[in-house]
Amino acid sequence: MRATIIHGPGDIRVEDRDYPRVELDSDAVVRVSAACVCGSDLWPYRGVRETREPRAIGHEFIGVVESVGSGISSLAVGDFVIAPFTGNCGHCPACRDGVTVACEHLVSWGSTDEKGHFVQGAQGEAVRVPNAEATLVKVPGVKDPDDELLADLLTLSDVMGTGHHAAVSAGVGPGSTVVVVGDGAVGLCAVLAASRLGADRIIAMSRHEDRAALAREFGATDIVAERGKDGADRVRDLLGGVLAGAVLECVGTAESMDQALRCTRPGGRVGFVGVPAGGAELPIGLLFAKNITVGGGMAPVRTYLPELLDDVLAGKIHPGRVFDSVLSLEEAPRAYALMDQRQAVKVMLKP
Amino acid sequence: MRATIIHGPGDIRVEDRDYPRVELDSDAVVRVSAACVCGSDLWPYRGVRETREPRAIGHEFIGVVESVGSGISSLAVGDFVIAPFTGNCGHCPACRDGVTVACEHLVSWGSTDEKGHFVQGAQGEAVRVPNAEATLVKVPGVKDPDDELLADLLTLSDVMGTGHHAAVSAGVGPGSTVVVVGDGAVGLCAVLAASRLGADRIIAMSRHEDRAALAREFGATDIVAERGKDGADRVRDLLGGVLAGAVLECVGTAESMDQALRCTRPGGRVGFVGVPAGGAELPIGLLFAKNITVGGGMAPVRTYLPELLDDVLAGKIHPGRVFDSVLSLEEAPRAYALMDQRQAVKVMLKP
Known part of the structure; x- marks a missing residue:
């Protein structure tokens, strides 16, 4: 599959990588419908944060469940889901307090999970999601959102x-x-x-x-x-x-x-x-x-997702209007440049 | 009257000063029944904060109203009152928000008021209180509290x-x-x-x-x-x-x-x-x-005073137990030494 890789300051490339597959019983693999570039992605892009070796980047995505592990019951293949900008376990003290970003088993996209299995970055064609039931939020009644709804849903991943x-x-x-x-x-x-x-x-x-x-x-x-x-x-x-x-x-x-x-x-x-x-x-x-x-601090967006999703689905809020540019995944380098030069507020990437 | 004056690090003296009198219509003069030494008084005592010239010290006191200005109606001579550790006007935006320590007309004990009149320190025989109606809290039904109640009431001034x-x-x-x-x-x-x-x-x-x-x-x-x-x-x-x-x-x-x-x-x-x-x-x-x-931050004790006073008068709380030493006003130098050397938790001074 194609995935966005940062090699160093100003050096964003879209490259071929292995397609993810279920590794653990609690996994789901999500085919990405839309991802985006975050202001914090600009830190390594600008060299404010060091990039020691090429790595997968991106932490905001929504998409369709493509396969699930044997331990998954509340998600099914074909579900449209929103991923928060970090993954969480759902049962540690911090998760129970709703502070999901302080989860004892936190998962960062573009990194590895606790078992040492790779977790893809969000700016790519697909992502394996550990602890999928606790992390992903299903969008009820939606299979193929139109452009406006797609944008609204994508903001619930982070901004x-x-x-x-x-x-x-x-x-x-x-x-x-x-x-x-x-x-x-x-x-x-x-x-x-x-x-x-x-x-x-x-x-x-x-x-x-x-x-x-x-x-x-x-x-x-x-x-x-x-x-x-x-x-x-x-x-x-x-x-x-x-x-x-x-x-x-x-x-x-x-x-x-x-x-x-x-x-x-x-x-x-x-x-x-x-x-x-x-x-x-x-x-x-x-x-x-x-x-x-x-x-x-770091927002526990997973905790807020259900109530905000309700308002999006009811048409009460349209946060997706922050997207003023939509590019293909292959154009990721340009997306970074637009964000870096403040020529765009927020760029969506569609694989 | 006798009043505690700090001259410099480690140099606390009890000296003669003019007895206060009503200067403004909104004033009350309070004869001090009890005052005390605060941890923050130890800063100039220890030289952590500079003392440029000898000045009256102390900001916690309770006592009896001795005279009032012509603008005072809710306080009368003979009332037993608690003074918060700063005076406030009661009508500026911060006072209306309950953040009395950010009052636009804040009064510090041992300083001067906005009109340039001296305001005595609390560790003395009497204090003129500007904006007395907004600042002082009357203790209903109490004229001459016993030692235990005196201690409880004095804590409501600050700690x-x-x-x-x-x-x-x-x-x-x-x-x-x-x-x-x-x-x-x-x-x-x-x-x-x-x-x-x-x-x-x-x-x-x-x-x-x-x-x-x-x-x-x-x-x-x-x-x-x-x-x-x-x-x-x-x-x-x-x-x-x-x-x-x-x-x-x-x-x-x-x-x-x-x-x-x-x-x-x-x-x-x-x-x-x-x-x-x-x-x-x-x-x-x-x-x-x-x-x-x-x-x-700085506690708006004036705002909290009524509810805490209710509980003190109902005998529900006895914060006065923090006082482990009671000295006469003349012994103020010893009170500072006891606090400084942590030989006392909190020292009461009785004029």
Whole structure:
């Protein structure tokens, strides 16, 4: 089969690899209908994270179950499924707490499982999924989704669940005043999540007209282009003299966290889901003085999947609008370049 | 009147100062019945924080209203009152949010108010209280509390409200598994607060037999003497293989925060109230990877006072047991020495 392999900074190739097969009783093999490129895939692409040897890449995919192990009963060949961006066992203490990303038997796509069997990356034609019953979520009543539904479902693999985690971690609910820092796919999904949770005001910080327009479509009530102190002052003006009660940090840089903390009122909460890109730690003295709570991290998207899927299937939310480009799997190198140069918000790859 | 003045590291003197009088319509003058020495008072005492010139010290006091300004109607001469460790206005956005320590018109004891009038320190015979109606809490039906009640009431000025803030910030409730880091007065009150909020298991980290005994009296179900990784391993053993869902950090050093984070399970929460003593910032990568939420800061004790006072007056909690030493105001230098050398958990000063 064809699979996307990263060889080093800027070096993405689509190559031939062995087609996966069931290795363990709890496995399912999924034929990928759609995958995509994540902001965090750009780290090795940009050389921020080292690539020691060529490896399969990609961690977001949806597709059709093609074969299952003998221990599988809740999934069948032909089921359309969503894979979270990590696999989990479903029965360890962290899984029982719903923190599936801290699973004691965590599976990373493009890696090996606990038994030493290879697990394919998501940007390829097929993936073997260990602990398939705990990991995969079946999409009921759907066999061959149209393009719009396909896009919506694919976001549930990562970005929509991650945006939702930011909102949940910041305690967003009816009446909340929310600022979203970051206008990438996750930030835009965080706007949608805040809107879905009933927030009263949602201020999206964006300087890009197209992204700001999508943020408004997703429920943003205001757009702020200013940054730093000016940005926080603008938020304060918009909210009638106070800062926001909930701020969603969806970037992961020292600057974006600084922006988030500046926009948070005393006693407020920051939900952060941007993968920390190194640099500054959290300023504990500021958190103490302002009574700011900071929570979040790697999103347990598996836990959120059922409720978000319900809303997608009911047509209540359309997170798939974050995809502004669809390419074939063979065009993966171009997909990375588009994302890297910010010429695309989110690129879908179709094998 | 007599008042405690800090001149520099290790140099505490009780000196003569002018007796306060009403300066503003919203003032009340309170004759101090009891004050105490706080762990944070030891910072200038130890030279960790600079003392540029001699200044009045102390921020925890209770006493009797002696005179009131013309704008005061809800307080009367003779009322027994509790002062939170800062004064607040009651009507700014932060006060309306209950985050009274972020008040736009915050008053610090031993400082000056917005109009430039001196505000006495708590470790003296009397204090002028600006914004008295918003700041002071009247103790209904009490004129001359006995020693036990006096001690209980005095803790509501700071340490009991602060311990409660740690528990609230960590989301402690019925069924919670809690670790308390720090066995000073705040840590012990945090144990009591967690117990009051219905926690299922409360593990106090203590190496001092007397403090551990009081922690048990306050509701600790287990005591852990080990530190670092060993301490976290012991917590995991006690909780049947998982770490704690809520950890209360009541010290403020880099070591204590490290201990708190080590003891927190994935998806858990740290409530921190130890005044950060400099050093390490919060490790954002660890918070991200473990999905740990950190919240807390300066406790808005004014907000918590009414509910905690109800429980004190009903005899449900006796936080005053943290006082293991009572000295006269003239003995303030000795009180500081006892606290500094950890020969006392908490020293009460009676003018």
